[in-house]
Amino acid sequence: MTRLSADEVQHVAELVKLKLTAAEIELFASQLSAILDYAAQIQEVDTSQVPPTATVLPLRSIMRDDVTEPRLSVDEALANAPNRQDSFFKVHAILDGSQ
Amino acid sequence: MIDLSTLTIHACHQLLQKREISAVELTRAYLDRIERLEPRVKAYLHLAPELALAQARQADARRAGGEDNPLLGVPLAIKDMLTIKGMPTTAASRILEGFMPPYEATVISRLRALGAVFLGKANTDEFAMGWSTENSGFFTTHNPWDLTRVPGGSSGGPAAAVAASEAVAALGTDTGGSVRQPASWTNLVGMRPSYGRVSRWGVVAFASSLDQVGPLTRDVRDNALLLTAIAGADPRDSTTMPLEIPDYQAALGQDIRGMRFGLPREYFTEGMHPGVRQTIIDAVATLSDLGAHIEEMSLPTTRYGMPVYYLVATAEASANLARYDGVRYGHSAGADTMWENYRQTRGQGFGPEVKRRIILGAYALSAGYYDAYYLQAQKVRTLIRQDFEQAFAQYDALITPVVPIPPYKIGAAPTDPVEMYLTDILTLPTALAGVPCISVPAGFIAEDGASLPVGLQIIGKPFAEATILQIAYAFEQATLYHRQTPPLAHD
Numbered sequence: 001m002t003r004l005s006a007d008e009v010q011h012v013a014e015l016v017k018l019k020l021t022a023a024e025i026e027l028f029a030s031q032l033s034a035i036l037d038y039a040a041q042i043q044e045v046d047t048s049q050v051p052p053t054a055t056v057l058p059l060r061s062i063m064r065d066d067v068t069e070p071r072l073s074v075d076e077a078l079a080n081a082p083n084r085q086d087s088f089f090k091v092h093a094i095l096d097g098s099q
Numbered sequence: 100m101i102d103l104s105t106l107t108i109h110a111c112h113q114l115l116q117k118r119e120i121s122a123v124e125l126t127r128a129y130l131d132r133i134e135r136l137e138p139r140v141k142a143y144l145h146l147a148p149e150l151a152l153a154q155a156r157q158a159d160a161r162r163a164g165g166e167d168n169p170l171l172g173v174p175l176a177i178k179d180m181l182t183i184k185g186m187p188t189t190a191a192s193r194i195l196e197g198f199m200p201p202y203e204a205t206v207i208s209r210l211r212a213l214g215a216v217f218l219g220k221a222n223t224d225e226f227a228m229g230w231s232t233e234n235s236g237f238f239t240t241h242n243p244w245d246l247t248r249v250p251g252g253s254s255g256g257p258a259a260a261v262a263a264s265e266a267v268a269a270l271g272t273d274t275g276g277s278v279r280q281p282a283s284w285t286n287l288v289g290m291r292p293s294y295g296r297v298s299r300w301g302v303v304a305f306a307s308s309l310d311q312v313g314p315l316t317r318d319v320r321d322n323a324l325l326l327t328a329i330a331g332a333d334p335r336d337s338t339t340m341p342l343e344i345p346d347y348q349a350a351l352g353q354d355i356r357g358m359r360f361g362l363p364r365e366y367f368t369e370g371m372h373p374g375v376r377q378t379i380i381d382a383v384a385t386l387s388d389l390g391a392h393i394e395e396m397s398l399p400t401t402r403y404g405m406p407v408y409y410l411v412a413t414a415e416a417s418a419n420l421a422r423y424d425g426v427r428y429g430h431s432a433g434a435d436t437m438w439e440n441y442r443q444t445r446g447q448g449f450g451p452e453v454k455r456r457i458i459l460g461a462y463a464l465s466a467g468y469y470d471a472y473y474l475q476a477q478k479v480r481t482l483i484r485q486d487f488e489q490a491f492a493q494y495d496a497l498i499t500p501v502v503p504i505p506p507y508k509i510g511a512a513p514t515d516p517v518e519m520y521l522t523d524i525l526t527l528p529t530a531l532a533g534v535p536c537i538s539v540p541a542g543f544i545a546e547d548g549a550s551l552p553v554g555l556q557i558i559g560k561p562f563a564e565a566t567i568l569q570i571a572y573a574f575e576q577a578t579l580y581h582r583q584t585p586p587l588a589h590d
Contacts, residue, residue: 009458016417016461017424017438018454019446031516032459036472038517039406042479043471052477053484055308055338056533056561057295062337076201080428089426092437 004033101128103264104588108321111267112169115162122162122172126155126216129174133218133265136590141240142250142260144179146219147186158214169324171214176266178257179220180227181312182301183207186217190303191235192225194448195429204301205336206270206312206329213328218266222256225450226420227277227305229253230522231512234452239509242285243585245549248506251281257315258285262585268316268325274305275408276501276526278313279538283501283554286540286583288322288571289315291526293562294533295340297326298333306415307338309408309530318581319539319572323347326564342562350565351572356390358570361494365401366525371503374544378553379500382541385577386498386570393498398486403479404528405520410476411531413460420457423448455516480531487532487558496570497558500525501538505551525556535564539571540580550583 009029013020020028074087083090101120114120130148137143151174158172182188182200184207189195207217224234232240232255242250243263250259254271258281261269271278273291282289290313297312304310314325327347332339362383367376383393425431425444432443449457463472490497502522513519529536541555555574559567575581 004462008462012458012461012465015465016421016457017441017445018449018457019442020454024451024454028455028458031455032462034515034517035409035459035520036462039410039472039476042403042406042410042475045403045475045479045482047475047478047482050478050481052474053480053531054477055294056484057338057340059295059338059340064334072201079201080198082425082429082431082433091426092435092440094437 004029004036101125103128103132104584105317105582106264106267107317108169108173108268108324111173115172116167122155122158122216123152125172126151126174126218129218129266136263136265136587139241139246139587140243140259140263140265141238142176142221142256142263142265143219144189144191144222144237144256145187147217150185151216151218154214154216158216161214166214168213170210170328172216173267174216174218175210176219176221176257176260176269177207177217178223178254178269178271180223180272180303181207181270183217183220186220188220188303189236190226191223191237192448192450192453193236193430194423194445198428200301202301205298205333207301209329221260221269224253224255225453226303226416227253227272227274228416228452228456230276230280230519232256233509233512234450236450241509242506243587244285244552245506247508248549248551249509251284251502251506253277254315255281258282258287258289261285261287261315261317263587268314268321270325270329271313271315272302273311273313273530274309275412275530276523278315279501279526279536279554279556280523282315282538284506284552286552286581286585287315287317288319288537288539288575288581289313290322290326290537290564291530291535292326292330292564293535295338296535296562296564297329298336298339300333300335304419306412307419308415309412319568319575320348320351322537323351323568340562345565347565347568350569353569354390355386355570355573358391358495359493360386360391360393361396361490361497362393363398363401363497363499364395365398366499368503368524371500372505372544374505375500375503375553378542378544379498379555382555382574383498385574389573389577396490396494398490398528400479400483400486401528404483404531405524407476407479407483408527408531409459409520410463410472411480413456414464414473415460417457417460417464420453483528484532487534491560496567499556499558501554501556505544505546505553529558534561535559535567537567537571539575541578542580543583
């Protein structure tokens with residue numbers, strides 16, 4: 001029986017930068033425990049000689065000529081930005097002055 | 100007044116060619132019907148009447164200038180997972196509310212070049228994560244065959260739009276069954292093409308090794324027409340295969356006599372509705388009468404499809420959805436620091452199912468669990484593919500149900516996610532294997548006074564879309580279930 005604790009859910013939520021309410025954390029801990037329990041059946045399969053599938057296609061790197069094409073203008077690229085300044089996306093400072 | 104209830108792309112084409120109707124008149128007729136029926140069906144998240152009429156006027160001008168093709172002037176519904184210039188794209192998520200894409204999907208550009216008309220963006224479960232549209236961040240779509248029931252999902256909006264004759268045909272996306280399952284529940288033809296057949300560029304990403312765009316149509320001929328229009332390699336999507344596109348129309352009407360079909364016994368699961376089982380038994384008899392050889396066989400890894408899918412798809416989703424950061428587009432919480440703004444923006448913008456899947460996917464990828472869950476799932480995925488490869492060494496196609504149960508009442512879904520995820524066990528292994536499949540109308544189940552559609556799934560070898568279209572067409576023409584219309588057809 002896999003048990004996902006509330007602390008583990010909180011830890012993963014922090015990794016993916018997702019703010020959850022206490023009620024969501026409780027709910028997900030119990031639901032994800034049930035899902036992982038069900039998923040654990042794949043561990044009974046002997047895959048010692050089996051390579052993983054990341055894609056079903058035989059394609060490898062696709063090369064193209066290094067030519068420029070028309071691209072979005074700055075205004076088009078910034079049109080959906082919640083905050084912009086001049087020709088930039090505006091974000092919060094990552095470092096404070098002391099660093 | 101033109102009867103839209105059974106109108107197909109190819110029937111529109113004839114009317115338009117003979118000048119019995121103009122594209123503008125046709126588009127107006129659909130917009131009028133949408134206005135009448137939408138309060139009950141709720142198929143569309145966004146309607147674009149002005150853009151649609153402008154496209155229709157252009158189509159009429161092009162046709163007057165001597166141009167012609169089957170999609171010129173034909174009104175379509177597009178799932179809100181595909182970007183269209185001039186219309187918002189939300190993926191039915193609050194986190195993308197108001198997003199206006201500055202570009203559009205390759206498949207949309209191709210349809211635009213042919214002169215198709217886009218009526219609007221149709222509802223979906225948020226980021227295509229679901230099977231009913233009940234996970235939409237905005238509202239639930241109703242099934243035209245019984246308005247108290249779900250239409251299926253995640254492409255429930257496009258399916259309901261076509262089933263209610265609020266569009267001639269539609270495009271959906273299928274990551275684990277999201278075209279086939281709603282097609283089955285609304286009496287439509289729905290195809291998931293082979294992975295690599297259709298460009299994903301400009302389509303909102305859910306699980307990149309699984310996502311495919313597919314047509315939802317009123318009959319098999321329309322499905323072949325729409326697939327022809329969207330298929331083919333795209334320089335902007337390096338996962339499209341550089342293969343010739345066969346003449347899909349030419350496959351229709353060809354005999355299926357002597358073809359060999361496998362009937363995988365694992366697809367007749369415990370808990371399957373007896374009406375679904377009987378429908379497939381009847382369909383097998385029909386295919387036998389048409390001269391096909393059908394025998395029971397086994398796909399032993401079938402039961403691992405569900406856990407493998409939910410580990411692989413959620414892992415990919417957790418990475419793909421990292422882009423929603425409140426900086427470049429979409430909802431932003433406006434918190435005081437960068438990290439807190441990420442947390443709050445995502446916490447507010449994503450709905451419960453999306454959050455659940457991001458957490459599950461990130462957990463499966465995290466240190467200590469990667470080997471046991473994600474990597475093991477990818478290895479079992481290889482075994483699932485090998486099952487299909489072995490089957491196709493013997494059979495031309497596989498015949499199965501699409502969903503084990505008929506559409507359920509809105510709000511009546513099981514609350515236990517494991518039980519709920521079992522709804523799409525019959526569409527997940529094929530998605531993992533990347534093989535093409537089609538759902539074709541196969542009959543009805545009578546329940547509580549309603550007639551509930553049931554689909555038949557035909558599974559083909561990679562890139563053998565022509566074969567499954569050929570089989571689907573033979574079945575359709577022998578049964579004609581696709582001609583039946585829902586109770587609101589003439590409202």
